[in-house]
Amino acid sequence: MQLQDLTPQVLSCLVDEGNPNDMEEMPEHCIWYNDSDFAAKRLWKVSGGLSDVPRKRLSKDQIDTVILECVETVHKKISEPGFNDFRRDVISALAQRSGSSPKLQDLASSLRNAFLERGTGMLKSEIEYAYYGYAARRRFTKITLEDQAKLTDLRYPVEWYPHTRALQRKIHLHVGPTNSGKTYHALKSLEQAKSGIYAGPLRLLAHEVYTRLNARGKPCHLITGDERQYAEGGDAHMSSCTVEMVPTNFVVDVAVIDEIQMIGHDERGWAWTQAVLGLQAKELHLCGEERTVPLIRELAASMGDNLEIHHYQRLSPLKTMSSSLGGQLKGLRKGDCVVAFSKERIHQMKRVIESWTKKRVAIVYGSLPPEIRAQQAALFNDPDNDYDILVASDAIGMGLNLSIKRIIFANAMKFNGKADVPIEASQIKQIAGRAGRYRTAAQAAQDQHPAESTGSSSQKNGSQAVPVSSAQNLGLVTTFHRHHLPMVQRAMKDQAEPIMSAGIFPPIDVLVRFAAYFPPSTPLSYILLRLHEVSLLHPRFHLCVLKDHVKIADTIEPVEKLTINDRILFCASPASMTDEAMRPVVRAFAECVGNGTGGGIMDLSVFNLRLLENRMEVANKEYLGKLEFLHKCLILYLWLSYRFAGVFNTQAMAFYVKKIVEERIQEALAQVPMDRKDMHKHWRPTAETSKLGAQESTPLDGLVDDEKPLHQEDNSSIEDGTPGPIGFARADEENASHKSPGTSEANIHSDILGTVPPQKILGKEAVP
Numbered sequence: 169m170q171l172q173d174l175t176p177q178v179l180s181c182l183v184d185e186g187n188p189n190d191m192e193e194m195p196e197h198c199i200w201y202n203d204s205d206f207a208a209k210r211l212w213k214v215s216g217g218l219s220d221v222p223r224k225r226l227s228k229d230q231i232d233t234v235i236l237e238c239v240e241t242v243h244k245k246i247s248e249p250g251f252n253d254f255r256r257d258v259i260s261a262l263a264q265r266s267g268s269s270p271k272l273q274d275l276a277s278s279l280r281n282a283f284l285e286r287g288t289g290m291l292k293s294e295i296e297y298a299y300y301g302y303a304a305r306r307r308f309t310k311i312t313l314e315d316q317a318k319l320t321d322l323r324y325p326v327e328w329y330p331h332t333r334a335l336q337r338k339i340h341l342h343v344g345p346t347n348s349g350k351t352y353h354a355l356k357s358l359e360q361a362k363s364g365i366y367a368g369p370l371r372l373l374a375h376e377v378y379t380r381l382n383a384r385g386k387p388c389h390l391i392t393g394d395e396r397q398y399a400e401g402g403d404a405h406m407s408s409c410t411v412e413m414v415p416t417n418f419v420v421d422v423a424v425i426d427e428i429q430m431i432g433h434d435e436r437g438w439a440w441t442q443a444v445l446g447l448q449a450k451e452l453h454l455c456g457e458e459r460t461v462p463l464i465r466e467l468a469a470s471m472g473d474n475l476e477i478h479h480y481q482r483l484s485p486l487k488t489m490s491s492s493l494g495g496q497l498k499g500l501r502k503g504d505c506v507v508a509f510s511k512e513r514i515h516q517m518k519r520v521i522e523s524w525t526k527k528r529v530a531i532v533y534g535s536l537p538p539e540i541r542a543q544q545a546a547l548f549n550d551p552d553n554d555y556d557i558l559v560a561s562d563a564i565g566m567g568l569n570l571s572i573k574r575i576i577f578a579n580a581m582k583f584n585g586k587a588d589v590p591i592e593a594s595q596i597k598q599i600a601g602r603a604g605r606y607r608t609a610a611q612a613a614q615d616q617h618p619a620e621s622t623g624s625s626s627q628k629n630g631s632q633a634v635p636v637s638s639a640q641n642l643g644l645v646t647t648f649h650r651h652h653l654p655m656v657q658r659a660m661k662d663q664a665e666p667i668m669s670a671g672i673f674p675p676i677d678v679l680v681r682f683a684a685y686f687p688p689s690t691p692l693s694y695i696l697l698r699l700h701e702v703s704l705l706h707p708r709f710h711l712c713v714l715k716d717h718v719k720i721a722d723t724i725e726p727v728e729k730l731t732i733n734d735r736i737l738f739c740a741s742p743a744s745m746t747d748e749a750m751r752p753v754v755r756a757f758a759e760c761v762g763n764g765t766g767g768g769i770m771d772l773s774v775f776n777l778r779l780l781e782n783r784m785e786v787a788n789k790e791y792l793g794k795l796e797f798l799h800k801c802l803i804l805y806l807w808l809s810y811r812f813a814g815v816f817n818t819q820a821m822a823f824y825v826k827k828i829v830e831e832r833i834q835e836a837l838a839q840v841p842m843d844r845k846d847m848h849k850h851w852r853p854t855a856e857t858s859k860l861g862a863q864e865s866t867p868l869d870g871l872v873d874d875e876k877p878l879h880q881e882d883n884s885s886i887e888d889g890t891p892g893p894i895g896f897a898r899a900d901e902e903n904a905s906h907k908s909p910g911t912s913e914a915n916i917h918s919d920i921l922g923t924v925p926p927q928k929i930l931g932k933e934a935v936p
Contacts, residue, residue: 604643
């Protein structure tokens with residue numbers, strides 16, 4: 169089929185997108201793109217070829233035509249002799265009918281599915297992956313494949329740490345809900361030891377413990393992916409680290425691993441597993457949720473370590489309210505924290521609340537630098553200023569001391585990169601647990617008690633807890649809208665599913681040896697994907713996902729003079745590739761390493777330092793976004809400066825610029841104005857607010873976003889500047905940004921606080 173044969177149908181599709189109910193009227197050979205949220209699909213623009221047609225309307229033959237065009241495009245990129253043979257196989261696979269070989273059927277199916285699911289971009293990647301697999305099969309002998317199978321046998325990661333296995337460790341597992349004091353008791357053991365390590369999920373927590381130990385006369389180092397602070401004199405036997413940076417090559421008396429439930433995380437779980445299996449600590453304290461108990465029992469038994477479990481109860485009461493705020497701003501009061509799940513909505517909510525309640529609002533979300541999050545938290549906690557309300561993402565789930573009296577969920581759904589899905593019960597509980605904090609660090613200092621920001625004194629194994637005023641410390645949980653409340657109430661009552669497996673990632677030596685089997689021209693991205701595909705695992709473990717590794721590998725693939733270790737190290741860097749603007753930055757840094765020079769901060773044009781030349785009298789969202797991106801670039805630069813010190817040799821200047829950027833971000837957060845015109849153009853009454861009457865309703869009650877929503881998943885568990893899994897490990901950004909494919913039916917009904925039509929929520933199960 170030729171392009172001119174397809175054009176009339178393409179044009180008709182663009183004129184009339186159709187309707188899912190028309191399925192029966194369409195020819196049987198036509199494939200409707202599988203998407204439950206039909207209204208979210210935008211019209212595709214025809215800009216010169218088959219790659220731009222609406223996928224849902226293409227027949228099988230038309231899809232095959234797109235595949236063949238993409239094969240030709242990839243052939244121009246991969247000019248290897250073997251590609252012609254591969255091309256013939258693709259043609260055969262697409263032409264085969266019943267009775268064709270399983271391999272050819274699988275090839276045709278994978279290529280068609282790649283196009284239907286993600287379009288031509290994914291299709292081209294799938295074609296490249298299929299070719300390199302094809303080339304590898306022709307190259308490898310039976311003996312070579314057997315050697316690879318032995319190398320990729322990852323069933324027994326316990327054996328990766330022989331020196332640790334030689335120790336007889338005592339493991340203390342401290343489990344309980346948020347604000348139960350489990351981390352406090354673990355840290356007391358650390359303080360009493362002669363040598364030790366603290367490993368936390370966030371730099372904020374690592375810095376807090378670093379400050380705490382030094383204040384108590386225990387010299388301590390701070391070690392994170394993008395920062396090192398050493399105790400005076402350099403003679404310290406304590407270290408406070410982000411969990412990815414935990415050293416496993418020397419013995420300490422006590423080690424504390426915080427938030428142990430992260431061991432099951434799909435992206436960062438490998439770091440907790442590495443710490444649990446590899447830390448050479450005579451006494452190992454693990455702090456986290458009850459649902460980790462079965463897995464830790466199994467791991468302790470497999471390692472031959474003794475395990476003692478300590479159970480804790482919450483210090484201050486936590487209550488789920490029986491009513492929501494009913495969509496009313498007038499229901500907000502001092503000490504409230506409104507939780508939303510996108511950066512755009514957080515900024516909009518801040519402006520609306522400040523405009524209509526005359527209360528100041530502090531904000532916290534994942535892509536804000538940790539220092540700014542701490543400053544915003546301090547503004548909210550200070551009872552003597554006018555910052556009465558906090559608007560935050562799930563970044564408040566850990567790492568911040570907050571005097572929150574009531575948690576208000578603006579939404580019970582969260583965008584996961586593909587669709588809006590219900591928030592997991594465990595996440596709702598962790599966020600809700602921030603309400604009614606037993607005692608913040610500031611209050612503890614005033615009471616002459618130790619700062620208990622990472623945990624509070626509690627009842628442990630029958631010991632007496634410090635008396636608490638229930639009325640003063642009662643934590644409340646509710647929602648902004650009525651139809652979200654049942655979901656939150658159910659989540660607060662439900663028992664979270666136990667964590668069944670621990671995340672792992674292949675050690676760097678395994679990756680390097682595996683890469684050696686492939687021709688030098690083989691992209692690292694293919695090697696990473698292939699290793700994940702063929703690895704053999706024990707049911708107790710799972711491979712952590714390749715989040716940004718493949719994109720980084722492809723970005724730096726054209727850069728010459730990089731060794732395999734250089735490429736692996738870049739893949740472990742804290743570069744969030746969900747932001748396309750990060751690609752040229754990563755590429756520029758990689759070229760500096762390849763050339764061995766040019767890494768001075770003033771020599772790199774990717775740094776938009778002109779942004780700092782003049783302060784804006786009135787900041788806006790665009791200015792704030794540019795500052796945040798500049799901060800990400802600086803974090804990446806600092807991370808690389810510790811690994812390529814001879815190339816990125818202006819570290820001190822980078823720290824200085826980073827401090828200025830953080831000051832400007834703090835100023836911008838206070839200055840971003842409320843655009844009344846922008847606010848009113850989006851206002852539309854919702855079903856809930858229409859009952860309230862015009863006199864009672866406020867713009868926030870019916871505010872909708874007519875434009876394409878900016879969904880931005882805020883992973884509070886992910887820290888800027890921490891290294892990531894491949895040996896050195898991959899640093900995942902806290903601000904993973906995901907954009908929705910368009911304005912869905914749910915979004916049309918949703919207001920700025922995330923109203924979703926009740927029929928989407930109140931069923932036997934919540935359907936995104």
